[in-house]
Amino acid sequence: MGPWPRRAGPRQPWQTSHALVAIPVVLIVVITIVDLLVPEDVHLGPLLVIAPALTASFASPRTTGAIGLMAVAAQAFIGWHFGVLFSRNVMVQILAIAVLSCLIVFFCVVRERRRRQLAQVRSVAEAAQHVLLWPLPEQIGPLRIACMYLAAEDEAQIGGDLYAATRTEGGVRLMIGDVRGKGLAAIGEAALLLGAFREAAHQHTALPALAGALEKSVGRYLDDFEPEEEAGERFVTALLMEIPDHDPVTRMTSCGHLAPLLLSPGRSVTVPSLHPAPPLGVGVGPAGYTLDVFTFEAGDTLLLFTDGIVEARNQKGEFYPFAERTAQWVGASPDALLQHIRRDLLAHTGGSLADDAALVAIRRTPPPRHPHGKIIHADGFRHRAGSDKRRD
Structure with a gap:
């Protein structure tokens, strides 16, 4: 009897992460469009920081940083659309989103480093356990x-x-x-x-x-x-x-x-x-x-x-x-x-x-x-x- 046909295996982690990146991207687009449509006294731009914070839960620091840049760019576009890009309020909002995105990327880097260390420790432990039993x-x-x-x-x-x-x-x-x-x-x-x-x-x-x-x-x-x-x-x-x-x-x-x-x-x-x-x-x-x-x-x-x-x-x-x-x-x-x-x-x-x-x-x-x-x-x-x- 020949070998059994191969089944389609589960999706690889990187494939899953790439698919999930669409969520913060769509979130940035939706917040930007809604902010352009609501009255001028309603400001939704600060909500853009949610996108990099969400990305950090499943993606790498590089991807999280890219989403953070998109959030900053979206806030700048909203200010440019209303002609107040260089106003004090808009500049503070852009700076705040940029700083928060950098902090999120920093903690993402620390998390990835600890994850690699844990993976190495687990690998050594598994090897020792296999040698023992x-x-x-x-x-x-x-x-x-x-x-x-x-x-x-x-x-x-x-x-x-x-x-x-x-x-x-x-x-x-x-x-x-x-x-x-x-x-x-x-x-x-x-x-x-x-x-x-x-x-x-x-x-x-x-x-x-x-x-x-x-x-x-x-x-x-x-x-x-x-x-x-x-x-x-x-x-x-x-x-x-x-x-x-x-x-x-x-x-x-x-x-x-x-x-x-x-x-x-x-x-x-x-x-x-x-x-x-x-x-x-x-x-x-x-x-x-x-x-x-x-x-x-x-x-x-x-x-x-x-x-x-x-x-x-x-x-x-x-x-x-x-x-x-x-x-x-x-x-x-x-x-x-x-x-x-x-x-x-x-x-x-x-x-x-x-x-x-x-x-x-x-x-x-x-x-x-x-x-x-x-x-x-x-x-x-x-x-x-x-x-x-x-x-x-």
Whole structure:
């Protein structure tokens, strides 16, 4: 199938500004004509200053200055038409319009400078945020993955919620977490945990040991950077997950995090029963973490999420019924599933969230089949459908 035809995109900002310039120009023309038609004791010329003031709200300083010159010229034309161009009253009016236009242009210049500075700061912040929270690949081994982040703060793309995935020998390890707090203030702990996970995931064979390593990293960070007034109040909930390539299971260790949803084709949404340990940062050793194992077959989808989803409220104060709403999209692809949830969640909350929210959808895909009915596995061996015997 060829590419979709391109649609006409939205009008560019400069096109919109050029179209809006017609408004102050028409305003100058109308004020000038009306001033020429009304009795001589009625003076509407001072209203011409409205034109540059209006232009400054949407146009550049140069365009605003041009409209200011037109307003001055229109006032001079009115004075010339009545033969009083060099009278004291008309000269004061022309001078007043000129001075006010210059002030408007000056403030327009200051506004544009601050706008450029803000755009540069936003660009740097967005780059830093993208480096911190790498987008997950669409396919890792036998898993199709989709992720989504909804930041509570308007100017942030990420905050205290986090997720990461890495390929290990014979499987995939994933993590989703939630730093206490929200927005940009929680990014420090999120950055630390993401870096620690990406390194420690390849050094520990068991998830409880991995959780213990992350606990030590978070503990060291809090010892060095935790404010005294928040001592003991900073922590991170996390869910560690390991999905083998060939075994239809998933292994999980919960550090105070919510259990994911398991979506199976033709069946209702279920919630695995976890044995959560306390969150990271409270001093729990590796022995305090539990490993839970659940079935995760081809075609199933695991939906990982943070509490910003289930604690989202509508105007009546009602929580978002996450599991119930998700059940209607069990058969959707990971990408489509997250888009359905996003639209439904924002509709429930009125378009904004009180807390950051992260979602990761993971679907185990069937192993690729050979044209002759054989299944090709990632380890290079081929198996007949329904058989566990390897060929020599």
